Amino acid sequence: MSRVIRVTLWNEFRHERKADHPASKVYPEGMHSAIAAHLQKQPDMKVRTATLDEPEHGLTDAVLAETDVLTWWGHMAHNEVSDEIVDKVHKKVLDGMGLIVLHSGHFSKIFRRLMGTTCDLKWREAGEKERLWVIDPSHPITEGLPEYFELPQAEMYGERFDIPQPDELLFISWFQGGEVFRSGCCWHRGRGRVFYFRPGHESYPIYKDANVLKVIENAVRWAAPLNTPAPVFGNYQPLEKL
Amino acid sequence: MSRVIRVTLWNEFRHERKADHPASKVYPEGMHSAIAAHLQKQPDMKVRTATLDEPEHGLTDAVLAETDVLTWWGHMAHNEVSDEIVDKVHKKVLDGMGLIVLHSGHFSKIFRRLMGTTCDLKWREAGEKERLWVIDPSHPITEGLPEYFELPQAEMYGERFDIPQPDELLFISWFQGGEVFRSGCCWHRGRGRVFYFRPGHESYPIYKDANVLKVIENAVRWAAPLNTPAPVFGNYQPLEKL
Amino acid sequence: MSRVIRVTLWNEFRHERKADHPASKVYPEGMHSAIAAHLQKQPDMKVRTATLDEPEHGLTDAVLAETDVLTWWGHMAHNEVSDEIVDKVHKKVLDGMGLIVLHSGHFSKIFRRLMGTTCDLKWREAGEKERLWVIDPSHPITEGLPEYFELPQAEMYGERFDIPQPDELLFISWFQGGEVFRSGCCWHRGRGRVFYFRPGHESYPIYKDANVLKVIENAVRWAAPLNTPAPVFGNYQPLEKL
Amino acid sequence: MSRVIRVTLWNEFRHERKADHPASKVYPEGMHSAIAAHLQKQPDMKVRTATLDEPEHGLTDAVLAETDVLTWWGHMAHNEVSDEIVDKVHKKVLDGMGLIVLHSGHFSKIFRRLMGTTCDLKWREAGEKERLWVIDPSHPITEGLPEYFELPQAEMYGERFDIPQPDELLFISWFQGGEVFRSGCCWHRGRGRVFYFRPGHESYPIYKDANVLKVIENAVRWAAPLNTPAPVFGNYQPLEKL
Numbered sequence: 001m002s003r004v005i006r007v008t009l010w011n012e013f014r015h016e017r018k019a020d021h022p023a024s025k026v027y028p029e030g031m032h033s034a035i036a037a038h039l040q041k042q043p044d045m046k047v048r049t050a051t052l053d054e055p056e057h058g059l060t061d062a063v064l065a066e067t068d069v070l071t072w073w074g075h076m077a078h079n080e081v082s083d084e085i086v087d088k089v090h091k092k093v094l095d096g097m098g099l100i101v102l103h104s105g106h107f108s109k110i111f112r113r114l115m116g117t118t119c120d121l122k123w124r125e126a127g128e129k130e131r132l133w134v135i136d137p138s139h140p141i142t143e144g145l146p147e148y149f150e151l152p153q154a155e156m157y158g159e160r161f162d163i164p165q166p167d168e169l170l171f172i173s174w175f176q177g178g179e180v181f182r183s184g185c186c187w188h189r190g191r192g193r194v195f196y197f198r199p200g201h202e203s204y205p206i207y208k209d210a211n212v213l214k215v216i217e218n219a220v221r222w223a224a225p226l227n228t229p230a231p232v233f234g235n236y237q238p239l240e241k242l
Numbered sequence: 243m244s245r246v247i248r249v250t251l252w253n254e255f256r257h258e259r260k261a262d263h264p265a266s267k268v269y270p271e272g273m274h275s276a277i278a279a280h281l282q283k284q285p286d287m288k289v290r291t292a293t294l295d296e297p298e299h300g301l302t303d304a305v306l307a308e309t310d311v312l313t314w315w316g317h318m319a320h321n322e323v324s325d326e327i328v329d330k331v332h333k334k335v336l337d338g339m340g341l342i343v344l345h346s347g348h349f350s351k352i353f354r355r356l357m358g359t360t361c362d363l364k365w366r367e368a369g370e371k372e373r374l375w376v377i378d379p380s381h382p383i384t385e386g387l388p389e390y391f392e393l394p395q396a397e398m399y400g401e402r403f404d405i406p407q408p409d410e411l412l413f414i415s416w417f418q419g420g421e422v423f424r425s426g427c428c429w430h431r432g433r434g435r436v437f438y439f440r441p442g443h444e445s446y447p448i449y450k451d452a453n454v455l456k457v458i459e460n461a462v463r464w465a466a467p468l469n470t471p472a473p474v475f476g477n478y479q480p481l482e483k484l
Numbered sequence: 485m486s487r488v489i490r491v492t493l494w495n496e497f498r499h500e501r502k503a504d505h506p507a508s509k510v511y512p513e514g515m516h517s518a519i520a521a522h523l524q525k526q527p528d529m530k531v532r533t534a535t536l537d538e539p540e541h542g543l544t545d546a547v548l549a550e551t552d553v554l555t556w557w558g559h560m561a562h563n564e565v566s567d568e569i570v571d572k573v574h575k576k577v578l579d580g581m582g583l584i585v586l587h588s589g590h591f592s593k594i595f596r597r598l599m600g601t602t603c604d605l606k607w608r609e610a611g612e613k614e615r616l617w618v619i620d621p622s623h624p625i626t627e628g629l630p631e632y633f634e635l636p637q638a639e640m641y642g643e644r645f646d647i648p649q650p651d652e653l654l655f656i657s658w659f660q661g662g663e664v665f666r667s668g669c670c671w672h673r674g675r676g677r678v679f680y681f682r683p684g685h686e687s688y689p690i691y692k693d694a695n696v697l698k699v700i701e702n703a704v705r706w707a708a709p710l711n712t713p714a715p716v717f718g719n720y721q722p723l724e725k726l
Numbered sequence: 727m728s729r730v731i732r733v734t735l736w737n738e739f740r741h742e743r744k745a746d747h748p749a750s751k752v753y754p755e756g757m758h759s760a761i762a763a764h765l766q767k768q769p770d771m772k773v774r775t776a777t778l779d780e781p782e783h784g785l786t787d788a789v790l791a792e793t794d795v796l797t798w799w800g801h802m803a804h805n806e807v808s809d810e811i812v813d814k815v816h817k818k819v820l821d822g823m824g825l826i827v828l829h830s831g832h833f834s835k836i837f838r839r840l841m842g843t844t845c846d847l848k849w850r851e852a853g854e855k856e857r858l859w860v861i862d863p864s865h866p867i868t869e870g871l872p873e874y875f876e877l878p879q880a881e882m883y884g885e886r887f888d889i890p891q892p893d894e895l896l897f898i899s900w901f902q903g904g905e906v907f908r909s910g911c912c913w914h915r916g917r918g919r920v921f922y923f924r925p926g927h928e929s930y931p932i933y934k935d936a937n938v939l940k941v942i943e944n945a946v947r948w949a950a951p952l953n954t955p956a957p958v959f960g961n962y963q964p965l966e967k968l
Binding site for chain 2: 122
């Protein structure tokens with residue numbers, strides 16, 4: 001239990017580098033840096049970052065080999081992520097690496113690959129209020145949270161969210177404009193665990209909110225790989241006499 | 243409730259056409275024909291078949307447009323199924339078409355696409371006994387079945403079966419050689435419903451077994467599309483004043 | 485499929501008989517009568533009603549023996565329902581009878597018995613707007629519905645709703661006052677199926693709303709018992725040689 | 727994460743005290759003592775035991791107040807457990823205390839209360855072989871286990887096991903006599919987590935098996951309470967202006 005979790009925070013990191021985009025003001029060093037600032041304070045975590053425009057998107061074999069949990073933020077450039085890297089990440093998740101998909105990452109190649117559905121939804125950028133309610137107060141990802149928390153300005157995501165029914169549903173969002181959304185969803189895939197967490201628009205300081213950061217911190221611990229049995233596949237000799 | 247369900251039985255149909263393969267003796271007209279013989283007797287079903295070596299694998303736009311439920315049997319030629327057809331079938335399932343994946347179809351492109359995992363498993367061809375236990379006697383797919391049924395000679399499929407946790411688990415198989423398997427699994431994907439059913443090796447008369455045929459018949463009714471709401475996706479105006 | 489479903493609509497029927505209670509104006513003949521008026525029009529349903537103050541609460545052995553699906557509305561007199569009747573209903577549900585629990589029935593003995601939890605929640609009577617979003621458009625209970633529907637005046641029920649995670653989550657409600665609620669939930673229990681449906685306050689004409697009535701109608705069909713295998717319990721001889 | 731988990735091992739402790747019962751030879755100090763011997767070695771656990779014939783069954787308010795996780799083994803004397811104690815344990819579980827129900831505890835009052843079903847099953851005492859397969863290798867309770875493990879002599883429990891569909895299904899047992907069983911099942915109830923684990927007949931040294939003990943050890947960690955939000959119930963003021 002005392003081992004260190006190696007976290008890699010992946011970010012598309014395009015919006016924040018455009019001088020005329022609000023994200024450049026809110027996150028001059030990128031959203032990944034804001035999340036890193038919080039996780040680096042956790043004694044059980046070791047944090048690195050990786051971004052789209054690095055070679056191999058920063059996800060070289062060496063980096064993946066040293067990653068226990070990967071977080072994913074992408075938006076405008078999902079299609080620029082190479083299929084080869086997506087294949088590698090997919091394989092790693094099924095082999096036990098945790099994956100935390102953030103906000104607009106719902107449309108990333110890796111999330112859609114793992115879900116098998118379109119992952120489509122409704123959206124609106126109106127800076128409206130969002131209130132996230134904890135639905136499952138028995139789940140480790142809700143540790144240390146209040147019963148609900150609010151984001152004063154958020155992009156709206158609304159149902160129908162086209163995902164497989166989550167294995168565990170943790171948060172439901174209420175939006176000022178009249179919609180609801182399953183904002184925190186867990187799935188087991190292979191030996192890996194996947195968490196989708198809705199908050200995170202690039203133009204609002206969502207990743208500086210204490211509750212949002214606490215959820216990501218908890219999710220990293222929940223998704224960290226374990227020494228569980230590696231399944232044997234293929235042709236198999238009988239264990240009993242036939 | 244009195245409407246007719248249009249079923250398309252898709253079969254790779256390669257084993258059965260090889261004169262030196264046991265399947266050619268057991269199913270001279272193909273496994274799809276054996277299943278069709280049963281379903282055609284159902285007053286609420288209208289049955290057609292389609293096979294790999296037909297143009298567009300028999301799954302033209304016209305055929306898909308007239309298909310309520312598709313069954314899928316493939317084995318040696320999964321990779322010969324064109325990605326374009328898989329894309330179309332995937333889209334149809336998410337839009338409400340039922341899909342029933344049989345036996346070695348666990349490795350088909352369409353099933354792996356929908357599941358997001360490897361769908362790998364253990365296997366053994368030793369003609370051993372399989373006993374399928376009903377785990378959920380509240381489910382319509384178990385209608386008319388006994389509490390368990392046996393197949394005297396079956397290929398073994400063993401856990402770990404690398405699938406997402408089923409939304410509903412209906413059957414667990416016991417194998418003579420010492421393994422177990424989740425043999426009947428339901429998932430909701432988009433507006434569609436997907437059922438995986440394990441029995442079905444090409445060299446044993448599995449698709450002439452009354453219980454196996456009853457399960458497929460029940461699954462067709464369960465998976466038939468309904469007049470459920472079509473989700474609206476994309477940019478969305480607020481329903482409440484902001 | 486063409487058989488008739490025998491529905492018994494159970495109602496506490498106290499509020500409506502108090503001359504000074506708004507329910508006496510909205511439902512002079514009781515909420516059960518409003519629901520009955522809709523279900524009686526369905527060619528596949530045969531409807532009867534039963535109320536708390538009848539002998540054995542109207543749920544005699546004879547009535548239960550002829551009931552395929554039971555709906556339950558109770559509020560102020562949950563504790564007046566005899567444990568003996570609850571035992572009988574519980575047994576019937578596990579043996580296949582469908583159960584549809586409405587609104588304040590969340591606190592009924594039978595629902596709490598089946599759930600194993602407190603079934604507690606937040607509530608507020610302020611006549612505010614409720615909007616129910618369809619979360620699972622692959623489910624038969626959503627047939628014929630729009631993507632969302634509204635109730636202009638409703639009692640608020642808010643999360644945390646202390647229930648076991650539903651096997652299928654169909655509706656999430658948005659409330660004007662800022663809360664959300666899992667308003668349509670399915671569970672399998674024994675050979676029976678249970679549906680909880682939130683709308684239904686006694687002082688608003690909720691059971692005259694076309695969408696609400698459609699949901700109840702669909703739920704009756706979904707919950708109707710099937711000819712599924714009756715499990716064998718107890719001491720059991722081996723099926724294989726030991 | 728470094729805190730100590732306070733475990734209370736509850737045992738009926740009747741079989742073992744009968745000189746003519748095989749259990750008195752296998753577990754002269756009781757099954758609870760065998761489990762305690764393993765858990766006491768864990769640096770993150772503090773273990774105590776409690777038995778039926780102690781005052782208040784050893785589960786006084788003081789003991790319960792200091793219990794993070796409770797394990798439960800009962801068989802012949804389920805009905806001697808007082809309803810008052812069951813009420814207290816039930817309340818504690820919903821408030822976050824972990825509960826691990828072992829073997830014949832499937833028929834205990836507390837397990838049936840939490841499940842809402844009969845929890846009935848098939849059984850046979852023939853000392854046959856059981857093989858437990860890991861079904862979900864992404865779950866912390868499977869940590870450190872092989873892909874399957876065997877018990878050379880076990881009582882058989884067979885499906886249909888009348889429980890609600892588990893939130894997570896971890897083990898399926900294969901029995902020599904031809905049956906299967908869902909042997910490791912997880913549920914969330916209230917703020918608490920419940921694990922049912924099948925192995926454990928009183929006449930075989932099941933609780934001296936390294937894999938069985940490892941599962942119980944893992945389950946204790948999984949079920950330990952967390953600092954999750956305590957839900958607020960009852961009448962509630964609006965968070966938004968109505």
